[in-house]
Amino acid sequence: MSYVVLARKYRPQTFAELTGQEHVSRTLQNAIETERVAHAFLFTGARGVGKTSSARILAKALNCEQGPAAEPCNVCPICREITDGSSTDVLEIDGASNTGVDDVRELRDNSRYLPSHSRYKIYIIDEVHMLSTNAFNALLKILEEPPAHVKFIFATTEPHKLPITILSRCQRFDFKRVSLAKIVARLRFIAGQEGITISDAALAMIARKGDGSMRDSLSCFDQVLAFCGSQVQDDDVATLVGVVDRRLLADLSAAVLDGDTQAALEGVGRVDSFGYNIRQFTQELIAHFRNLLVIRSVPNPAGILDLAEAELDELRRQAEHHEPQAIQRRLVLLVKAESEMAHATFPRLLLEMALLKMASLQPILPVQQLIERIKALETSAAATPELWRAPAQHAPVAASRSAAAAPAQQPVQASGGWERFVAFCLERRPAVGALLEYGSPLHYAPDRIEIGFPEGSYYLTSLQDSETLQAVRELAAEFNHQPTQVAVAAVSGNGEDAPRSLVEKKKRDRDERMNELRQEVRDHPVLVESLKVLGGEIVEIKPL
Ligand SMILES: [Zn+2]
Numbered sequence: 001m002s003y004v005v006l007a008r009k010y011r012p013q014t015f016a017e018l019t020g021q022e023h024v025s026r027t028l029q030n031a032i033e034t035e036r037v038a039h040a041f042l043f044t045g046a047r048g049v050g051k052t053s054s055a056r057i058l059a060k061a062l063n064c065e066q067g068p069a070a071e072p073c074n075v076c077p078i079c080r081e082i083t084d085g086s087s088t089d090v091l092e093i094d095g096a097s098n099t100g101v102d103d104v105r106e107l108r109d110n111s112r113y114l115p116s117h118s119r120y121k122i123y124i125i126d127e128v129h130m131l132s133t134n135a136f137n138a139l140l141k142i143l144e145e146p147p148a149h150v151k152f153i154f155a156t157t158e159p160h161k162l163p164i165t166i167l168s169r170c171q172r173f174d175f176k177r178v179s180l181a182k183i184v185a186r187l188r189f190i191a192g193q194e195g196i197t198i199s200d201a202a203l204a205m206i207a208r209k210g211d212g213s214m215r216d217s218l219s220c221f222d223q224v225l226a227f228c229g230s231q232v233q234d235d236d237v238a239t240l241v242g243v244v245d246r247r248l249l250a251d252l253s254a255a256v257l258d259g260d261t262q263a264a265l266e267g268v269g270r271v272d273s274f275g276y277n278i279r280q281f282t283q284e285l286i287a288h289f290r291n292l293l294v295i296r297s298v299p300n301p302a303g304i305l306d307l308a309e310a311e312l313d314e315l316r317r318q319a320e321h322h323e324p325q326a327i328q329r330r331l332v333l334l335v336k337a338e339s340e341m342a343h344a345t346f347p348r349l350l351l352e353m354a355l356l357k358m359a360s361l362q363p364i365l366p367v368q369q370l371i372e373r374i375k376a377l378e379t380s381a382a383a384t385p386e387l388w389r390a391p392a393q394h395a396p397v398a399a400s401r402s403a404a405a406a407p408a409q410q411p412v413q414a415s416g417g418w419e420r421f422v423a424f425c426l427e428r429r430p431a432v433g434a435l436l437e438y439g440s441p442l443h444y445a446p447d448r449i450e451i452g453f454p455e456g457s458y459y460l461t462s463l464q465d466s467e468t469l470q471a472v473r474e475l476a477a478e479f480n481h482q483p484t485q486v487a488v489a490a491v492s493g494n495g496e497d498a499p500r501s502l503v504e505k506k507k508r509d510r511d512e513r514m515n516e517l518r519q520e521v522r523d524h525p526v527l528v529e530s531l532k533v534l535g536g537e538i539v540e541i542k543p544l
Helices: 022-033 052-065 077-084 101-111 133-144 180-194 201-211 213-228 234-241 246-257 263-273 278-297 310-319 324-341 347-360 367-380 390-405 412-428 432-435 456-465 467-481 501-523 525-534
Strands: 039-043 090-094 119-126 150-158 171-174 440-445 448-453 485-491
Touching: 022 052, 039 052, 052 077, 052 090, 052 119, 052 150, 052 180, 077 263, 101 133, 133 150, 171 213, 180 201, 180 213, 201 213, 201 234, 201 246, 201 310, 213 234, 234 432, 246 263, 246 278, 246 324, 246 347, 263 278, 263 347, 278 310, 278 324, 278 347, 324 347, 367 525, 412 432, 412 440, 412 467, 412 501, 432 456, 432 467, 440 485, 448 456, 456 467, 456 485, 467 485, 501 525
Parallel strands: 039 150, 039 171, 090 119, 119 150, 448 485
Antiparallel strands: 440 448
């Protein structure tokens, strides 16, 4: 008995079996149930995602003896004919080999005749973008006045190549790439049906090779089965589909995260002996670290990573022992090494150096913890007081900060009134207040306010709007308990001469504060000493 390829044997025969295109199925089924079926459909999407299968299911659902129904019965003679491809009323045409105008003319002439024994004459034209311009014109003539008994289903991977006149006459459905998890689930079902022993990891390797295409995944599965029979080993799959064994990625990443230089370099040896391309392997390792980082950084990584459940669990187990910062610092080193590999004569050396560096990274300690440690040291080192003379210098640092904090340019009174006015507006009319935060108080007095905005800015045009301006006037009068003139002016250039807006002021205050903090931390005698004693670097400074 001849072998039927899996893609054919397990071709979906109902909308329910169609994997990963639920949005299409639901719309088509609704259309059938509410009797609002279009004359022409356009199914677009990558290869092997279910376009032709959907076209056949739709044709059956429309022509089924029990129908039109949301699902075909698949047992009546009409359904069976369509499944076998022997129906005289459902015609599948390959756009790639019937590109000429004559083919379409023939189709046009044929479409005039009623279906021989079904409800509709249905034309499924695959790769419809391959038709010639004249053929499209002939097709357009039918689409303009389609006979009631005719339906068209066009399928294409390249909808942009279709004339707009055709596109506008079709109901369009965009098929998605099928997610890895869904492909794995389908492969698992098929493996069960076929009595095949295979791990989820191996199924994921096959699905990844399919890259979102169910058909490609199934052909890959065919190849694997042809080689392995019904007992499939992970190693064999890895070799066959040419993907890096995920265990190797897991082992190598564990080695560098645990600081095991020996295991890291041995891992590179294995990579080389398996004949993997070093740069490609590095890219896979980058993807692996990225997965770990995402898992440690977001509450729902499954929504972001296209991974099979088993892989996700494995990554979770690995990630839980490591801080996101630790993963990120190593990822940065790896990315740098990968970019250098493009022109390198010895990519293996680059990978080894990067892995050694990654394995030798010291853990980051929060400054607070460092200070505590150093304090403990301080107590025990009380016998050598000269080491700790430095703390006396701490006081002047604080003094200089408070001196720098005093505003130098603006009269305190004017800016104080403006700030309170904007706060008042933010409370009463948040949208208006938010605009004012971007304005420079060119003049601020209870009877007259002049506000500057950058020339041509969104804020300027918004404030010049008479309604908004009126709102500001009313708010100002209410705030000052007297009529207040409000003027809006454009500030040209970079606006350096104008008083700062509150937004700028806040940003400047924050920057200044961070600069001071940075300086303070760098100069802090305890920290200086702790860096010396414990080794390390300042990676990040967070205001508490
Ligand atoms: Zn039927």
